[in-house]
Amino acid sequence: MLILDAHCDTLSEVLDKKIDLFQNSGQLDLKRLYENKNSVQFFAVFIKPGHSAYALTEALKLIDLLKQAAVQYPETMEIALDTKDIRRITSEGKVAAIISIEGGDALSGELSVLRMLHELGVRALGLTWNYRNQIADGVLDDTGGGLTPFGKSVVSEMNRLRMLIDVSHINKKGFWDVLEQSKNPIIASHSNAQTLCGHVRNLDDNQLLALKENGGVTGMNFCPAFLRDDQQATIDDVIKHIEYIAGLIGIEHIGLGSDFDGIARTPTGLEGVQCLPDLINRLFRLNYTKQQVEMIAGGNFMRVLQKVIG
Numbered sequence: 001m002l003i004l005d006a007h008c009d010t011l012s013e014v015l016d017k018k019i020d021l022f023q024n025s026g027q028l029d030l031k032r033l034y035e036n037k038n039s040v041q042f043f044a045v046f047i048k049p050g051h052s053a054y055a056l057t058e059a060l061k062l063i064d065l066l067k068q069a070a071v072q073y074p075e076t077m078e079i080a081l082d083t084k085d086i087r088r089i090t091s092e093g094k095v096a097a098i099i100s101i102e103g104g105d106a107l108s109g110e111l112s113v114l115r116m117l118h119e120l121g122v123r124a125l126g127l128t129w130n131y132r133n134q135i136a137d138g139v140l141d142d143t144g145g146g147l148t149p150f151g152k153s154v155v156s157e158m159n160r161l162r163m164l165i166d167v168s169h170i171n172k173k174g175f176w177d178v179l180e181q182s183k184n185p186i187i188a189s190h191s192n193a194q195t196l197c198g199h200v201r202n203l204d205d206n207q208l209l210a211l212k213e214n215g216g217v218t219g220m221n222f223c224p225a226f227l228r229d230d231q232q233a234t235i236d237d238v239i240k241h242i243e244y245i246a247g248l249i250g251i252e253h254i255g256l257g258s259d260f261d262g263i264a265r266t267p268t269g270l271e272g273v274q275c276l277p278d279l280i281n282r283l284f285r286l287n288y289t290k291q292q293v294e295m296i297a298g299g300n301f302m303r304v305l306q307k308v309i310g
């Protein structure tokens with residue numbers, strides 16, 4: 001069974017704190033992913049706010065960091081460009097890494113940059129982070145505006161290039177515009193259910209229903225503030241979000257998007273990536289079939305990846 005995590009911020013953590021991607025005392029490293037077996041990890045190339053003049057340079061530094069690690073640890077991890085790569089790499093016992101940009105500021109307002117980032121192996125792009133950029137508004141900078149004309153051209157070009165569009169962090173109007181504009185399924189790589197936890201980063205029921213219509217997937221975020229209003233979250237709160245979303249739109253639209261190393265605190269029982277098998281085992285102990293657990297663990301994201309990136 002593949003265990004696919006659609007979001008971690010470990011690359012930024014490694015760059016900022018000068019720690020080792022292979023082994024560190026943070027929430028995620030290659031050694032633990034390798035030991036989990038059958039790991040597919042999206043590595044976010046996070047563009048910090050307020051650095052738009054250097055956004056592309058920052059993106060290139062983080063992409064380079066992951067590529068250097070692939071050269072340094074060829075027995076442990078390989079960068080995947082499509083689902084065929086993912087299946088081959090994991091069958092060889094290695095971690096399959098997907099390069100994903102978090103923050104369309106990296107494009108510097110140019111479709112040519114998007115195309116070149118795709119050439120470098122980037123397969124997913126979160127259109128915004130929390131703030132407004134050339135593409136759309138983020139959830140913390142919501143003027144009520146939707147996709148800009150440039151944003152619309154980015155969505156169309158991503159459809160053409162077969163890149164995965166990620167709507168975690170985008171404001172509501174932007175979300176609806178993306179759904180209208182995109183010909184392909186989209187993902188919310190790391191967002192939970194707003195009905196259970198009112199955080200602005202979560203998706204409301206109408207958004208979840210639209211995601212079902214679109215054939216997309218949302219990845220369960222482990223940030224305590226996105227799991228419970230009182231933030232006293234445990235591993236069981238992740239299960240509660242899974243059960244709620246499964247009840248509303250079906251199990252086919254749920255995946256994992258840990259946000260490891262992007263969150264200051266973790267739920268009890270999910271302290272790091274080594275705990276992912278515990279989460280899977282908990283689902284087995286509930287009334288889920290093996291096939292349903294496989295879908296949540298990674299099968300649903302693989303379905304979207306297969307359809308979009310090939």
Ligand SMILES: [Zn+2]
Pocket residue numbers: 102168169190262
């Ligand atoms: Zn994020």
